[in-house]
Amino acid sequence: MIRIVIVDDHPVVRDGLRGMFDGDDRFTVLGEAGDGREALAVTEAVTPDVILMDLRMPVLDGVSTIRELRSRGSSARVLVLTTYDTDSDVLPAIKAGATGYLLKDTPREDLFRAVLAAHRGESVLSPAVAGRLMGQLRSPAKEPLSHREIEVLTLIARGCTNRETAGRLFISEATVKTHLLHAYAKLGVRDRASAVATAIEQGLIRRD
Template sequence: MTVKVLLVDDQSLLRLGFRMALDSQADFEVVGEAGDGAQAVSMTRALRPDVVLMDVRMPVMDGIEATRRIVAERSPARVLLLTTFNLDEYVFAGLRAGAGGFLLKNVPPADLFSGIRAVADGDSVISPAVTRRLLDAFAAHLPDPETGRSASGDRLARLTDRERGVLGEVARGHSNAEIAAVLGVTEGTVKIHVGRILGKLGLRDRVQIAIFAYESGIVRPGTNRHV
């Protein structure tokens, strides 16, 4: 399959560099380039890419707001954010807006390619451990656990006890294999539980599962356990 990619960055030289890299791969097709978030939204609507490779800081409209609007329009495109600094606060906001993950702009080409492919397949390019560190680092941006628990109570009630346990393990940064070992089930069973959690809570990926768990108070920032 060919993955259609829309490049979004206000620096034309960076777009050129990414285009040259992606053109070296037979399964990528760059369908367009945008210089700001507003263009990204309209071009995503018109070109229907599989992945939008989105810069965070741009004029007119930044990548966070553009991501939010693309997701709000229920576009099938997945957004992969690009940032200069690891654990950038804007990246956290972008994940909450619905982005499928983030990469640093100086990412090696092989990691860029695998990241785009993963996002196109509906996965996240952020490893579980990095997800946990990201959320812990920006714990101050999260609501008070009691407030979050109250606001999320109705949605949490949709989950079984086992699904709540899996949700907590995902937020703690454990892979499916690690969760299977902890719970004494098969990895396939864990995948089924993760899929049901996504469906019941109306979430897109494991990143949003982790964010929901932190916001609802199931997992406390700065700890390695869920409550």
């Protein structure tokens, strides 16, 4: 049987997943954790084959937990199971060493197949995530935002006007507008709302 640990900060999600896997004789759930720190302790104690890992958790998030597992030499395959499929979630998780990335609306049988595949060392991606990654590979690389452009977008995201942004950064209002226009071009958008939304989605600025 494939030995599983479930990591999610919502008890009802852990209960649902445990019920699913305990009802199939191919799997056995060895333990649960509500955050990344607990996950590290449980994994060390029971040495699972596959870890079902949420990403956004208190104490220690999923990506940081995956990195720590790898640095400790854990052989467990990590299958991310989350609600989020933005670039700022998917790419860091895969780079950290996740074997697969699925969304929580994945059907039961697909989830079972994914765990079996992950146990064999195969990469598993939900269709939405695979499509997002393929789109990135096919699209030409865009020029990154400058540090000042990120500062401007961060203040705009917090509700500052161009004048307020200029005052906080000690630059002219015309310079703020220039930075915004450059950011629009680099992000492929036409207005400040779209620029802020895209920058948040790509992990360039933080959502307050």
